[in-house]
Amino acid sequence: xxxxxxxxxxxxxxxxxxxxxxxxxxxxxxxxxxxxxxxxxxxxxxxxxxxxxxxxxxxxxxxxxxxxxxxxxxxxxxxxxxxxxxxxxxxxxxxxxxxxxxxxxxxxxxxxxxxxxxxxxxxxxxxxxxxxxxxxxxxxxxxxxxxxxxxxxxxxxxxxxxxxxxxxxxxxxxxxxxxxxxxxxxxxxxxxxxxxxxxxxxxxxxxxxxxxxxxxxxxxxxxxxxxxxxx
Amino acid sequence: xxxxxxxxxxxxxxxxxxxxxxxxxxxxxxxxxxxxxxxxxxxxxxxxxxxxxxxxxxxxxxxxxxxxxxxxxxxxxxxxxxxxxxxxxxxxxxxxxxxxxxxxxxxxxxxxxxxxxxxxxxxxxxxxxxxxxxxxxxxxxxxxxxxxxxxxxxxxxxxxxxxxxxxxxxxxxxxxxxxxxxxxxxxxxxxxxxxxxxxxxxxxxxxxxxxxxxxxxxxxxxxxxxxxxxxxxxxxxxxxxxxxxxxxxxxxxxxxxxxxxxxxxxxxxxxxxxxxxxxxxxxxxxxxxxxxxxxxxxxxxxxxxxxxxxxxxxxxxxxxxxxxxxxxxxxxxxxxxxxxxxxxxxxxxxxxxxxxxxxxxxxxxxxxxxxxxxxxxxxxxxxxxxxxxxxxxxxxxxxxxxxxx
Numbered sequence: 001x002x003x004x005x006x007x008x009x010x011x012x013x014x015x016x017x018x019x020x021x022x023x024x025x026x027x028x029x030x031x032x033x034x035x036x037x038x039x040x041x042x043x044x045x046x047x048x049x050x051x052x053x054x055x056x057x058x059x060x061x062x063x064x065x066x067x068x069x070x071x072x073x074x075x076x077x078x079x080x081x082x083x084x085x086x087x088x089x090x091x092x093x094x095x096x097x098x099x100x101x102x103x104x105x106x107x108x109x110x111x112x113x114x115x116x117x118x119x120x121x122x123x124x125x126x127x128x129x130x131x132x133x134x135x136x137x138x139x140x141x142x143x144x145x146x147x148x149x150x151x152x153x154x155x156x157x158x159x160x161x162x163x164x165x166x167x168x169x170x171x172x173x174x175x176x177x178x179x180x181x182x183x184x185x186x187x188x189x190x191x192x193x194x195x196x197x198x199x200x201x202x203x204x205x206x207x208x209x210x211x212x213x214x215x216x217x218x219x220x221x222x223x224x225x226x227x228x229x230x231x
Numbered sequence: 232x233x234x235x236x237x238x239x240x241x242x243x244x245x246x247x248x249x250x251x252x253x254x255x256x257x258x259x260x261x262x263x264x265x266x267x268x269x270x271x272x273x274x275x276x277x278x279x280x281x282x283x284x285x286x287x288x289x290x291x292x293x294x295x296x297x298x299x300x301x302x303x304x305x306x307x308x309x310x311x312x313x314x315x316x317x318x319x320x321x322x323x324x325x326x327x328x329x330x331x332x333x334x335x336x337x338x339x340x341x342x343x344x345x346x347x348x349x350x351x352x353x354x355x356x357x358x359x360x361x362x363x364x365x366x367x368x369x370x371x372x373x374x375x376x377x378x379x380x381x382x383x384x385x386x387x388x389x390x391x392x393x394x395x396x397x398x399x400x401x402x403x404x405x406x407x408x409x410x411x412x413x414x415x416x417x418x419x420x421x422x423x424x425x426x427x428x429x430x431x432x433x434x435x436x437x438x439x440x441x442x443x444x445x446x447x448x449x450x451x452x453x454x455x456x457x458x459x460x461x462x463x464x465x466x467x468x469x470x471x472x473x474x475x476x477x478x479x480x481x482x483x484x485x486x487x488x489x490x491x492x493x494x495x496x497x498x499x500x501x502x503x504x505x506x507x508x509x510x511x512x513x514x515x516x517x518x519x520x521x522x523x524x525x526x527x528x529x530x531x532x533x534x535x536x537x538x539x540x541x542x543x544x545x546x547x548x549x550x551x552x553x554x555x556x557x558x559x560x561x562x563x564x565x566x567x568x569x570x571x572x573x574x575x576x577x578x579x580x581x582x583x584x585x586x587x588x589x590x591x592x593x594x595x596x597x598x599x600x601x602x603x604x605x606x607x608x609x610x611x612x613x614x615x616x617x618x619x620x621x622x623x624x625x626x627x628x629x630x631x632x633x634x635x636x
Contacts, residue, residue: 059549059629080553087551098546098633101539102249112550114242117234159550 265576275511545632569613
């Protein structure tokens with residue numbers, strides 16, 4: 001396993017609102033995640049796990065503390081710089097799939113490539129390859145409405161990996177899926193982690209899903225309460 | 232920057248294609264609004280021009296002295312040849328004067344018989360009324376002196392009595408109890424300033440009509456005196472001078488009203504074109520409202536789709552698009568849609584104008600100004616309403632945009 005530090009959090013706090021309505025979602029989190037890890041973040045709702053996830057995914061900035069992603073001080077980056085970081089290093093999978101409606105699977109997968117200046121041919125090739133990896137080569141032309149939930153999530157995973165990111169962030173990737181499909185998706189994620197050495201950071205509240213990860217971090221009241229390496 | 236704009240264009244076209252129905256609905260309001268404004272204004276201008284042309288068809292700087300006040304003139308004294316001579320000799324700025332008497336009479340040629348306007352005048356009438364000869368000739372002074380039984384007819388009479396394209400010259404027709412020889416056919420004038428047919432008149436020397444038709448001789452036979460002003464001479468002066476002369480000849484005192492009136496075709500043309508201009512502005516304003524409604528339609532569709540689009544913006548931001556890239560995409564999208572709508576509107580207006588101009592009989596005058604104004608206006612509406620919600624969404628954090636319901 002690559003033991004290089006991928007993510008390093010030091011004293012991260014996140015404050016929402018001001019005055020009486022202020023709410024401290026994270027109260028000084030320290031965390032190190034190394035390259036190639038498969039981490040599940042768990043915790044009851046309101047524990048701060050989603051906030052932590054958004055910070056890790058560079059979608060949000062901390063109120064205080066330092067966050068280094070591969071040595072880059074993320075808290076010093078502006079909005080556009082964070083966009084570029086996400087563009088080049090990160091992939092995202094959402095609970096609600098968040099595919100573009102009335103758009104074919106292939107075009108959905110191509111979407112991140114549009115911001116990277118690839119040619120049409122390159123985009124097609126890369127998107128086809130990504131769809132093949134999630135075993136959806138035969139559904140290229142289908143729109144999300146024509147796909148099952150599991151298939152939609154697989155398209156979303158293809159979209160996340162098409163740019164060949166180092167790190168994949170998955171926010172409740174199985175939240176909208178039945179148990180059989182959940183197994184399918186988790187197998188896929190595990191394969192991506194073990195075969196392609198993509199680091200995966202996943203938020204979930206299901207124990208079985210978290211069981212697929214090699215490390216489970218429990219968040220409670222804005223702090224890491226428990227951090228276990230399972231395998 | 233060029234690459235980024237090109238990329239935005241690519242993304243925008245993808246979006247438009249992806250949401251063809253929404254794009255169509257967005258554009259249709261603009262198309263209709265633009266087309267309505269341009270059509271109304273163009274047709275209005277065409278109508279104004281048509282009225283001007285028709286009135287100018289009546290003659291060169293034409294003035295008409297008529298009995299009484301207003302149109303009827305019933306009972307008021309008519310005009311004598313002495314009046315005509317006095318006007319010609321005493322009023323400055325006059326190019327030509329012609330006495331004019333007209334009656335409706337039945338005209339018979341072989342089995343055909345119809346009622347036409349039978350008018351008597353001098354050869355000056357053809358000059359004043361700007362008549363051109365199509366076949367044959369006008370009558371001469373000698374024929375006037377002889378009360379010669381000759382006449383000049385219009386195209387409508389030829390068509391109805393002789394048949395289209397038939398040469399009527401030399402044919403004899405009967406009007407009441409006399410036989411007239413057709414010596415001339417006037418060139419077609421078409422519709423007059425009052426929507427009347429100008430080609431259904433039969434014109435004879437006034438002496439002929441007075442002697443043989445109305446039976447009266449000498450005295451006040453003329454129900455009109457046609458006057459044409461010299462080119463460039465202000466017709467208002469002629470109107471005033473003719474009125475003064477007639478008051479003097481008829482010994483009308485200062486506190487009596489005139490028992491005649493002088494009609495000034497130029498004045499009428501100006502009055503009518505002023506009122507058609509008002510109509511044009513009014514129609515244009517109504518059409519402008521429809522353009523505004525079209526704009527509101529765009530705003531509506533954009534706002535309705537903003538939920539979906541906010542999520543889309545969230546997705547784009549999350550996968551690494553910068554806010555300005557997303558914004559540029561939306562801007563290009565809005566500009567493309569508005570411009571397509573504007574161009575389609577102009578094309579539609581062009582088709583409508585050509586078609587309606589044909590129906591109304593007005594000339595089609597392309598007005599670049601109104602085309603540009605409505606195009607710019609439509610583009611501005613589209614960009615404003617298409618861009619504003621996008622700008623708001625692009626400013627959101629990607630997380631908020633993704634959660635937007």
